[in-house]
Amino acid sequence: MNHPLSDLLPIAVNMRITKIIARGDIADNWEYYRSYLEQFNERCLNEPSFSESMLFKIKPGQSAESFNALAEAIAILSFVPGGVELGGIRFDSSGFVRQSESSLREADARRLATASLMPRRFPSSPLAQR
Numbered sequence: 001m002n003h004p005l006s007d008l009l010p011i012a013v014n015m016r017i018t019k020i021i022a023r024g025d026i027a028d029n030w031e032y033y034r035s036y037l038e039q040f041n042e043r044c045l046n047e048p049s050f051s052e053s054m055l056f057k058i059k060p061g062q063s064a065e066s067f068n069a070l071a072e073a074i075a076i077l078s079f080v081p082g083g084v085e086l087g088g089i090r091f092d093s094s095g096f097v098r099q100s101e102s103s104l105r106e107a108d109a110r111r112l113a114t115a116s117l118m119p120r121r122f123p124s125s126p127l128a129q130r
Contacts, residue, residue: 005054009071010089016075017093026079033076040073 020026026033044051053062054070074091077084083092 005067006087006089008067009074009086010091012067012071013074013078013091016072017078017091017096020075020079021093021096026076037073037076040069043069 020033023029049058049062050066052058054066057063074084074086075093078091078093081094083090083094085091
């Protein structure tokens with residue numbers, strides 16, 4: 001059985017990578033991003049219902065909140081050289097074209113979700129065996 005998280009997460013992460021690029025270089029805003037990752041980590045470790053709600057509906061709205069936080073954290077980590085792999089999916093921001101802020105605002109969802117922006121799936125991944 002396949003969880004919807006495996007289909008939705010790449011799309012959500014790619015959208016957040018694009019937003020991070022639009023806000024400016026991640027190195028210029030590293031304190032904000034580092035702080036975000038620390039808060040996400042603390043929440044996952046100290047609030048079991050927060051991390052569980054990524055997979056199961058626990059409280060209204062909490063699944064969406066934790067999913068969005070996970071997507072943002074992965075997007076931030078995708079800027080590390082070589083990206084990051086999660087569940088057999090590699091997230092790497094280096095393949096994204098740096099665009100001006102105005103051209104990003106004009107981009108529509110179809111363009112952001114094109115195959116060239118989707119992460120590569122690896123043969124060892126259970127996701128690749130669908």
